[in-house]
Amino acid sequence: MGEAKKAVEELLPQLNASKGAMKIMEGWPKAMLLELEGEEKAFYIVIDQGKMSITETLAREPDLVMHGDAKEIAQFFRGDKDITHPLAHGHLRLSRGKSLELVVFLSRILGAVHRKKMEAH
Amino acid sequence: MRRVAVVGVGQLPYRSRYADKTYLALAYEATAKALLDAQLETKDVDAVTYGIYCPVYLRQEQPDIFLQDYLGMQGKPSLRVSAGAATGGAALYAAYNQVASGQADIVLLLAVQKASDPFDFYTNSRWDGYRKTSMSGEMNWQKGVIAAGPVPISTVACLLPHMEKYGGPTEEQVAKVSVKNHQNALTNPNAQLKINLTVQDVLNSRIISWPTTMYECCLYSDGAAALILASEEKAKALADTPIWITGAATSYYSLHRLEPHMLGRMLGVAEASRRAYDQAGIKEPLRELDVVELQDLTSGLEIIAYEELGLCKLGEGGRLVDEGIVYKGGQLPVNPRGGCVACGHVAGVCEVSSMGDVVLQLQERAGGIQVPIRNGRGLVETICGVVSMSSATIFARED
Numbered sequence: 463m464g465e466a467k468k469a470v471e472e473l474l475p476q477l478n479a480s481k482g483a484m485k486i487m488e489g490w491p492k493a494m495l496l497e498l499e500g501e502e503k504a505f506y507i508v509i510d511q512g513k514m515s516i517t518e519t520l521a522r523e524p525d526l527v528m529h530g531d532a533k534e535i536a537q538f539f540r541g542d543k544d545i546t547h548p549l550a551h552g553h554l555r556l557s558r559g560k561s562l563e564l565v566v567f568l569s570r571i572l573g574a575v576h577r578k579k580m581e582a583h
Numbered sequence: 584m585r586r587v588a589v590v591g592v593g594q595l596p597y598r599s600r601y602a603d604k605t606y607l608a609l610a611y612e613a614t615a616k617a618l619l620d621a622q623l624e625t626k627d628v629d630a631v632t633y634g635i636y637c638p639v640y641l642r643q644e645q646p647d648i649f650l651q652d653y654l655g656m657q658g659k660p661s662l663r664v665s666a667g668a669a670t671g672g673a674a675l676y677a678a679y680n681q682v683a684s685g686q687a688d689i690v691l692l693l694a695v696q697k698a699s700d701p702f703d704f705y706t707n708s709r710w711d712g713y714r715k716t717s718m719s720g721e722m723n724w725q726k727g728v729i730a731a732g733p734v735p736i737s738t739v740a741c742l743l744p745h746m747e748k749y750g751g752p753t754e755e756q757v758a759k760v761s762v763k764n765h766q767n768a769l770t771n772p773n774a775q776l777k778i779n780l781t782v783q784d785v786l787n788s789r790i791i792s793w794p795t796t797m798y799e800c801c802l803y804s805d806g807a808a809a810l811i812l813a814s815e816e817k818a819k820a821l822a823d824t825p826i827w828i829t830g831a832a833t834s835y836y837s838l839h840r841l842e843p844h845m846l847g848r849m850l851g852v853a854e855a856s857r858r859a860y861d862q863a864g865i866k867e868p869l870r871e872l873d874v875v876e877l878q879d880l881t882s883g884l885e886i887i888a889y890e891e892l893g894l895c896k897l898g899e900g901g902r903l904v905d906e907g908i909v910y911k912g913g914q915l916p917v918n919p920r921g922g923c924v925a926c927g928h929v930a931g932v933c934e935v936s937s938m939g940d941v942v943l944q945l946q947e948r949a950g951g952i953q954v955p956i957r958n959g960r961g962l963v964e965t966i967c968g969v970v971s972m973s974s975a976t977i978f979a980r981e982d
Contacts, residue, residue: 544797546790569789 464501469536470516473575478513482574488512490567494559495524500532514571526559538568541576545569584683588818588825589978591621591811592939597775597804597927600699606641606807607653610695613807614654617691621811621821625654628811629687631661634674634694636930639715642700650693660687667719667967668733668878670694671808671934672833672855672974678812679831679976688814694935695807721839733880733968734800735792741970742795742883744847749898752886754794756901758785760882761799761924763910768921770951773936775802775927785882799882801923808936826942829960830859830977837971849884851973852891852966859975860893865960869894869908869915873956874944876937877964879922888964889917892975916954919944934965938976945980956980 463471477483487509497504506520528535534548545568548554549561556564593616601609618624631654633647643649647663650656666673671694678692701712746752762782768774780798788797818825834854836845856868865871875892879885886900894915895903903909909917920926920940923933941961943949959980966973 543787544789547787550790550793 464498464503464532466496466498466501466532466535466539467505467516469539470507473539474514474516476575477571480574483571484512486567486570486574487514492525493520493522494526494528494564495520496528496535498528498530498532498535524558526564527557528554528564529557530554539572541572545572585685586815586827587679587682587812588815588822588827589810589938589942590813590818590822590825591617591619591623591809592942593617593620593809594773594936594939595807596773597802597806597929599775599802599804601697601805602699606643606646606695606697606700607650609697609805609807610650610693611653613695613809614691614693617809617811621813623689623811623821625656627689628656628659628691629689630659630681631656631691631693632674632678632681633661633663634665634670634692634931634935635663636665636667636670636696637716639712640696640698640701642702642712646695650695654693656691665931666833666972668880668930669833669934669965669967669972669974670931671938672963672965672976673972674931674935675810675828675938675976676831676833676974678810679828682812682814688817690812692810692812692935693807694809694931696929696931697805698803698929699805725839734795737881737884737968737970738792738795740841740846741849741887742881745883745887748847751898752883752901752904754786755782756904757794757799757883757886758782758796759904760879760885761785763904764879764882764918764922765798765925767911767919767952768925771921771926772951773927774921774925775804776925795881795883799924801880801928802925804927804929804932806927806929806932806936808932808939810935810939810942824946824980826945827979827981828976829979830861830863830865830975832856832858832862832976833972833974834858835972849887849891849966849970849973851971852888852964852975853893855973856892856962856964856975859962859977863960863977863979865977868892868962871958872915872960872962873958874919874941874954874961875915875917875964876920876941876961877917878928878933878937878966879918879924880928880966880968882924884966884970885917885922888966892962892964911954919949919952919954921952934963934974937965938963938978941978945978
C-alpha cells in the first residue's frame with residue numbers, strides 16, 4: 463500500500479467518529495481520484511452520507527482529480543503539514559475540480575480531527 | 584517645548600472577543616486603570632486624545648463623542664486620531680504635543696477597538712460591515728483592490744523584495760521570530776494566544792501568502808489601553824518614576840504606487856526612528872536601548888524593522904535572531920510581551936498597550952515579561968499593515 467493511502471486509512475476511524483467532521487462531510491458529498499507519484503495505485507476518496515471511505519474503483523466520474531507527490535499528501539493527512547504547502551509549491555495539482563473548494567473542505571475536516579493534537583501541543 | 588512623561592498605564596488583556604462588553608465599557612475600564620495607576624481622578628484630566636482606528640468595527644461612527652460623555656469628560660478638549668495600524672503611535676504624537684506645547688498639563692491617551700462587532704444595518708450583514716474597510720485602499724484608480732489585506736501586501740511588497748534585494752531574511756529566520764514571540768507570550772498575563780511552537784510547526788502551518796504562514800501573522804483582538812501623559816511639573820509631583828517621552832516622530836508613505844525604491848523597505852519606520860533618535864540623542868540604538876516593542880504584523884516585518892530601526896545593516900536582521908540578540912535574555916529584547924502574533928493585535932490598542940508595556944519595563948514592574956534594564960531607554964515602533972503610516976517613540980527613565 464502506498465504512503466498516502468495508508469495515511470488516509472489511518473485517519474478514517476477518527477474522521478468518521480468526529481461529529482464536527484461528519485457534519486462538514488454531510489454538506490460535501492463528493493468523490494476524489496488521487497493519482498499520486500510514489501503511490502502504488504490510484505485510489506478514490508469517497509464522501510457519502512457524512513462518512514469518508516477509500517476505494518480503488520468507482521462506478522461514476524470523480525468530482526475532483528488530484529495529481530502530485532504521495533509523500534506530501536501523506537504529511538497533510540497526518541496533520542504534519544498544511545495542504546497549502548503542496549499546492550503552493552506545485553506538488554499537488556487538480557485536473558478537475560476547484561482547488562480552493564478542496565482546501566477549505568480538507569482544512570475544515572482535518573481541523574476538526576487534529577484540533578486536540580494542536581491543543582495538546 | 585516642555586518635557587512630557589507617562590505617569591499612568593491602563594491595559595486590558597487581549598481577547599479574541601469581549602462578547603459581553605461594548606467598546607464603551609472597554610474604554611472605561613482601561614481609563615479607570617490608568618487613572619488609578621496615576622492616582623488621579625477624571626476631573627484632573629485636561630484633555631483626551633482618542634486613538635480609534637476603525638469605527639465600522641465598533642458599529643459606531645464618531646465614537647469619540649459618545650466616549651467623551653461615557654467617561655465623564657464632557658466639555659474638555661479632545662480629538663480623535665486614526666492612522667491604520669499606526670493609530671496608537673500617531674495618537675501618542677498628538678497627545679505628546681498637547682502637553683509639550685503647554686496646551687494641557689494632563690492628557691488621557693485612550694485607545695479602544697473591537698474587531699468583532701462590524702455590522703451593516705441596511706443589509707443586516709456582518710460581512711458587509713467588514714467589507715467597508717476595503718475602502719482603505721486607493722479608490723480612484725485601484726478601486727480598493729490593493730486593500731486585499733495587509734498580509735499579502737506586506738509580503739509581496741516588502742518581505743519578498745527584501746529577501747531578493749538583500750539576501751535575507753530566510754524562511755527559517757522568520758519562523759524563529761514567530762517562535763520567540765509565542766514563547767514570550769507564555770509569561771504574559773495579557774496575552775491572547777499561549778501555545779508553545781517549534782520552528783517546524785510555524786513553517787508547516789497554513790501558507791497565507793507565501794512564504795508567510797499562519798503562525799507568522801498577527802492575531803486580531805478586542806481590547807483597550809490608556810496612558811496618562813503629564814507635564815514635567817505635574818509628573819514629578821505625581822510619580823516616583825515618571826517615564827519621559829524623549830523622542831516622538833511619525834512618517835507617512837503611500838504604498839499604492841509601489842515605486843521601485845520603496846519595494847522591500849519600510850521607509851516610514853526608518854525616517855520616523857531617525858527623527859526620534861535625533862530628539863532623544865541616541866546614536867547607537869542597539870547599544871543604548873534596553874527594550875523594543877514593535878509591530879510584527881507578520882514575523883517577516885519584524886526582522887525588516889530591526890534593519891530599518893538601525894539595529895543592524897540592511898539584510899542583517901536575520902543575524903540578530905540567529906545570534907539570540909533580540910531574545911528575552913539577549914542584548915536587546917524585542918517584543919517581550921509576545922508581539923502581535925501571540926500577545927494580540929488590533930490597530931490603535933496594540934500600539935498604546937505596547938507603550939504601556941515599555942513604561943512598565945522601564946519602571947521594572949512588568950512582571951512575567953520584565954527584561955533587564957541597564958540604560959533606562961526603550962522604543963516603540965508602529966506601522967500600518969500595508970507598510971505606509973509609521974511612528975517611533977522613545978521612552979526614558981532618569982534615575
